[in-house]
């Protein structure tokens with residue numbers, strides 16, 4: 032297994048830069064998520080790590096070797112393609128044994144390894160079937176089998192659950208994570224689904240338009256987004272932004288949003304102009320006394336909680352409150368924000384302002 | 397469920413369709429059946445009027461096709477012993493003896509060598525070129541592809557005279573190599589274009605999977621791309637073979653002995669005393685077979701889907 036270090040990696044396609052100078056580190060044995068919207072450069076990044084695409088600049092270190100120019104066949108990395116790419120002219124057994132044949136492994140050993148992998152994945156009964164007629168889940172398992180049979184240094188997976196039906200996806204996600212935990216293999220997993228990334232990942236890199244927005248553990252990213260993009264992309268419903276014109280000074284612990292004075296974590300950075308106060312829906316509570324007020328537009332019932340959609344002086348706000356609190360559309364209520372969870376953003380740069388609260392996560396940046 | 401019609405055709409519609417197809421098949425097959433039948437007729441039956449549909453089958457046409465014969469006098473015949481073989485007897489009945497084998501076998505072999513040789517070369521070069529055009533960054537790719545197509549825009553026979561002169565100077569006239577090169581040059585543009593279309597359809601992920609699995613690009617090409625391209629290669633090969641096999645004009649112009657193919661030879665099969673239509677028909681019948689057999693052998697690949705649905709689009 033291996034530690035993978037990406038340094039200032041860039042990829043240009045003609046005039047278009049698909050991946051802009053990216054750096055991150057995947058520790059040995061980590062389940063690492065590459066998360067971002069479609070077209071942001073996730074696949075391109077993964078393909079560069081695999082050796083299917085030549086980087087325009089930057090370095091890729093696998094353990095203690097820079098492999099940026101090394102052919103894919105010599106990197107000892109497995110890749111699970113978005114559409115699986117099982118060899119259509121081979122049956123399941125030959126698909127899985129194919130990577131071993133290239134190493135010139137003896138037949139008996141290949142047979143043992145394939146049997147072992149088939150047992151782990153529960154596909155013993157389909158080994159002699161052609162891959163053409165398999166269900167999505169079985170194809171997924173065969174693709175995984177082809178990847179794990181070789182015991183490579185790392186697994187790269189490009190939206191491996193994207194081609195599966197929704198009901199099946201959850202089960203496969205659990206299987207994948209269990210498989211990883213059992214093998215302890217370094218895994219880079221590409222997805223555009225933030226829930227998937229939060230559920231499965233040890234660490235997440237959030238990409239947008241070829242740029243790394245943030246890199247960290249799921250909870251750090253969720254609680255302390257580095258940019259408005261991350262704040263908006265992660266969480267459902269997303270983080271609320273109260274957009275206002277004003278200023279906040281270094282050392283301040285309150286901010287004036289319109290008429291209201293709101294408590295915020297101690298600011299380590301000041302800014303003025305277009306600002307946004309970010310607050311997660313679950314950090315808002317409804318109370319009659321709250322200084323900041325909004326009018327209820329609608330509610331969405333979600334079982335134990337409900338989402339209350341409110342119209343405020345600084346835009347629409349969604350609050351997540353317990354279902355037993357009755358709210359009627361049209362009524363005006365006060366909103367209280369949990370001060371220790373708030374993040375201020377500078378709208379011009381889109382970046383979070385450093386505070387005593389997010390310093391631990393963003394401090395080094 | 398049919399993609400062509402919304403409702404299942406009724407029994408009567410199927411009947412009418414069946415009759416139309418059968419009628420069409422009969423009309424197109426009659427000339428072919430006529431040729432095959434004539435090959436088994438005696439020379440007199442072959443030119444009988446009204447034409448004979450029922451006749452006594454005879455192998456005289458085939459014997460005449462493969463042998464040269466001379467007429468002998470009855471005295472000389474008396475000096476010869478009884479004929480040893482059925483075909484000698486057949487010839488002896490006409491008052492002739494077999495002088496030796498005819499040229500048909502050689503000409504047929506020439507056709508096989510040149511036809512299949514140029515087909516192999518066209519498909520081989522075409523596949524490599526198509527793969528490169530399909531997968532790699534080739535400078536001026538579009539212009540090159542257009543240039544390759546443009547070599548077919550003029551009918552090849554329009555350059556017959558320059559080629560004739562060139563071949564004479566190069567010593568390629570009337571050689572197998574010359575004819576193989578010529579037919580390959582004519583077929584190659586079609587082969588590159590057809591094959592590029594097929595290879596473009598094969599998802600790159602298959603090769604990339606093979607690269608990841610530890611194979612070189614060339615191994616991936618041989619073991620993963622070629623099997624996927626089998627359908628395209630088979631149909632391209634059939635197109636190339638049909639052209640090379642049937643080509644007449646260049647064969648007449650550039651070959652006369654050594655490398656002459658069957659098409660210019662068949663019309664020269666004329667028996668002693670009158671035109672020997674059964675022999676000509678026999679020659680034509682045998683000439684049809686290789687393309688038919690080749691097509692039947694490759695049929696499996698023609699009908700097979702390219703990806704078997706293993707990649708979900």
Ligand SMILES: Nc1ncnc2c1ncn2[C@@H]1O[C@H](COP(=O)(O)OP(=O)(O)O)[C@@H](O)[C@H]1O
Nearest residue numbers: 044047049067068069070071072073074075076
């Ligand atoms: N071979 C290529 N040539 C040109 N542009 C490409 C190529 N591959 C990807 N791109 C572009 O790079 C961007 C990032 O693509 P990709 O990495 O596939 O995104 P993602 O996987 O995040 O959806 C896209 O805008 C895509 O159009």
Ligand SMILES: [Mg+2]
Nearest residue numbers: 070073074189
């Ligand atoms: Mg992608």
